[in-house]
Amino acid sequence: MRQSARFREPAMDEERYPTEFPVPDLAPYRRGNTGIDYVHTFDAGKPGLHVMINALTHGNEVCGAYAVDQLFRWNVRPARGKLTLSFANVDAFARFSLERPANSRWVDEDFNRVWSADKLDGPGMSVELRRARELRPVVATADLLLDLHSMHLPAPAEMIAGPHAKGRELARRLGIPTFVISDSGFATGSRMRDYGGFGDPASAKNAQLIECGQHGERSAAEVALATSLAFLRESGILDASFFAAHPAPAPVPQRFIQVTHPILIKTDRFVFDAPYTGMETIAKAGTVIAHDGDEPVATPYEDCVLVMPAPRRYMKPGYTAVRLGRVVEPAAG
Numbered sequence: 001m002r003q004s005a006r007f008r009e010p011a012m013d014e015e016r017y018p019t020e021f022p023v024p025d026l027a028p029y030r031r032g033n034t035g036i037d038y039v040h041t042f043d044a045g046k047p048g049l050h051v052m053i054n055a056l057t058h059g060n061e062v063c064g065a066y067a068v069d070q071l072f073r074w075n076v077r078p079a080r081g082k083l084t085l086s087f088a089n090v091d092a093f094a095r096f097s098l099e100r101p102a103n104s105r106w107v108d109e110d111f112n113r114v115w116s117a118d119k120l121d122g123p124g125m126s127v128e129l130r131r132a133r134e135l136r137p138v139v140a141t142a143d144l145l146l147d148l149h150s151m152h153l154p155a156p157a158e159m160i161a162g163p164h165a166k167g168r169e170l171a172r173r174l175g176i177p178t179f180v181i182s183d184s185g186f187a188t189g190s191r192m193r194d195y196g197g198f199g200d201p202a203s204a205k206n207a208q209l210i211e212c213g214q215h216g217e218r219s220a221a222e223v224a225l226a227t228s229l230a231f232l233r234e235s236g237i238l239d240a241s242f243f244a245a246h247p248a249p250a251p252v253p254q255r256f257i258q259v260t261h262p263i264l265i266k267t268d269r270f271v272f273d274a275p276y277t278g279m280e281t282i283a284k285a286g287t288v289i290a291h292d293g294d295e296p297v298a299t300p301y302e303d304c305v306l307v308m309p310a311p312r313r314y315m316k317p318g319y320t321a322v323r324l325g326r327v328v329e330p331a332a333g
């Protein structure tokens with residue numbers, strides 16, 4: 001029989017939370033120099049990589065906007081190659097409010113599920129597809145992409161390094177943050193970080209998606225900026241003098257986690273048995289972590305890591321409740 005105690009007690013108000021850092025006004029960045037609004041590319045005029053740092057793939061994930069705004073304020077310019085700074089889903093961001101900060105994630109659909117040729121070249125029409133089609137020529141020429149995100153629930157920052165070894169190796173060289181997640185994305189559509197050469201193991205192109213922390217946390221803004229600095233340092237397109245003024249973070253010991261599979265929601269009565277927010281490690285295999293209707297959901301292996309459990313607003317049949325992962329490094333024992 002169901003027990004009311006089984007229902008997850010919220011650790012926070014998932015819909016109303018403080019935004020602890022200033023959310024920038026993006027109006028000064030509207031007129032880009034690329035012909036695409038809110039996209040700026042600085043070209044050193046010397047050979048080198050094209051590095052792209054992008055914010056607001058999700059319009060409510062404002063820590064990325066904070067970090068990119070700061071990079072603009074520091075007048076970051078490449079000494080070789082090219083640097084693109086961009087704000088992606090600006091139409092969604094236009095709906096952002098401090099009172100309802102969770103409500104501006106997208107307008108018509110998830111901008112981060114449309115990055116495949118079949119959708120971009122297809123007949124679909126949405127605010128997000130239109131914007132992705134605008135950004136596509138820039139994304140397609142980037143050698144290195146850092147996509148800045150944050151999370152609905154408070155959890156440690158995690159780098160989403162994608163399915164290939166090259167992603168893990170880049171995350172290792174960045175040395176930030178502690179948790180590095182290997183995954184192959186979602187059945188519902190392709191992410192920008194997996195587009196074209198980024199998702200091709202034979203390509204030298206590489207991309208990262210960083211989940212910096214809970215959307216409004218001060219630390220999420222700090223992680224977004226620190227990760228951007230580490231990314232720029234690793235890219236090699238800036239002179240050392242920039243980092244003398246704006247030091248990149250020292251590397252930290254990292255944990256590498258391989259996502260094995262998602263837990264898909266079957267009923268409209270999916271509830272976690274504890275207020276999980278993400279990156280919890282469940283030691284014993286067979287531990288019940290949730291119920292989907294009357295069916296218990298148990299961990300399938302030892303030391304199972306819960307990767308980004310869904311907030312209540314996305315607890316719907318067909319959605320992913322949580323992804324499960326194994327710690328692959330450091331090795332157990």
Ligand SMILES: [Zn+2]
Pocket residue numbers: 057058061149150
């Ligand atoms: Zn996001």
